[in-house]
Amino acid sequence: MTWMIYGAYGYTGELVANYAKSQGLKPLLAGRNEKKLKAVAERLELPYDVVNLEDEVALRQALGEMDLVVHCAGPFEVTAAPMIDACIATRTHYLDITGELAVFEYAHSKDDEAKRAGIVLCPGVGFDVIPTDCVAARLKEQLPDANHLTLGFDSASRMSRGTAKTSVRRLGEGGAVRRDGKIETVPLAYKTRTIDFGNGEKFAMTIPWGDVATAYYTTAIPNIEVFIPASPKLVKRLQRMNYLRWVLRFEWVKNWLEKKVEQQPAGPSEKQLEEALTCVWGEASNAQGEKVSLREKVMNGYKLTSHGAVDVAQHVLAETPQGGYYTPAKLCGAELIERYRIK
Known part of the structure; x- marks a missing residue:
């Protein structure tokens, strides 16, 4: 082959x-x-x-x-x-x-x-999206009638330039969740909550992660959100940025942000690749209020x-x-x- x-x-x-x-x-x-x-x-x-x-x-x-x-x-x-x-x-x-x-x-x-x-x-x-997709599938197995799925991860690893460029290009589009089976655009840092991803409770915010799309095709669960840890300061900054999202949609602004990203290191160091592990978490619930959760620790994302x-x-x-x-x-x-x- x-x-x-x-x-x-x-x-x-x-x-x-x-x-x-x-x-x-x-x-x-x-x-x-x-x-x-x-x-x-x-x-x-x-x-x-x-x-x-x-x-x-x-x-x-x-x-x-x-x-x-x-x-x-x-x-x-x-x-x-x-x-x-x-x-x-x-x-x-x-x-x-x-x-x-x-x-x-x-x-x-x-x-x-x-x-x-x-x-x-x-x-x-x-x-993106192997570990969270597998967690979603296992939660569906544990609670077949789940109608809400929340996923998240905590990683100390630096982003690669490519990931960072993708992130800044999407800022103008806002966040995303799946509601009643359909993907909906929502403000940046749309929701916050405290989550124990596997290494202690942390303040977290929603992000437009790939599972908003893929977890639905894996599980058929109609309501999906994805969270990552974030400082209250970052959350407030992103929420203020919602008023300027229209500016971030201009191609020249995206290009300017990408040039800023080019000044960063290419990605995690060899040491980070080996030592910066990732905690993955998920929670599913049904209409009766039953909940199941799952935590996994996996190797560095890259x-x-x-x-x-x-x-x-x-x-x-x-x-x-x-x-x-x-x-x-x-x-x-x-x-x-x-x-x-x-x-």
Whole structure:
């Protein structure tokens, strides 16, 4: 089986390529920047191909020789659709490491086309959203009639530049929750509450995390919110920012914010990758007021992403599931989280 890592020279893409190499695998590395791509490929002694997503003919020609692509080049709100469309056209399985709601919804809208093409579409095969998706699936098993699902995580790890760019690009869109089965736009820091994610109670706020989309497809629970720890000061700052969200939608403002992000380190250090663990939490409740909760400790989010992307790719290539849209827990089972659990 032949497979590709697209965007293999970005911070997370390179981690994915490193892990694949450590497992004795030989994916084709791809991307549009030949200098950066060649440096990674030569270091890992892996084949590479310079492919620009904007060149539809060249992209489809490259994918036509692949069984699967792991898409790692963001911002995914820009890059996912052309890659997904090309994968459907060339009958190439599609995985990515996004956490962007719009991408999950776009992939889900392509379910019928993926079925006809006989390919898997499974975005979110990294920290976004493997651990939270598996927690959601297990909570659904414990409380089958749940109608509310709350998920969250606590990580001390630094964001990569790519994740930070995605975050600032979305500020103008506000937050998001799922209510009565539909995704609703809400203000930034829409809700706050105190949560014990697994390392003591912390003040937390809602964020527009990928599970607002994916957990619904995994569990069919119609009301979903996702929380992370946040200082009261940050919450107030974000709530004040709601009055200026319209300004943040201008492309020149997004570009300015992205340039600010470029001044940050590429991502977590080697020490953080090994030591900065993540606490994942979830709670489900039903109409009768019954509640169940679950806590897990997993490896650093970026390390988990590098492992998850490769693990799910190998699962798809080995098991050849029926075509269609999947979430990680639907594709690999809720037990997938056990690979990344810290005892």
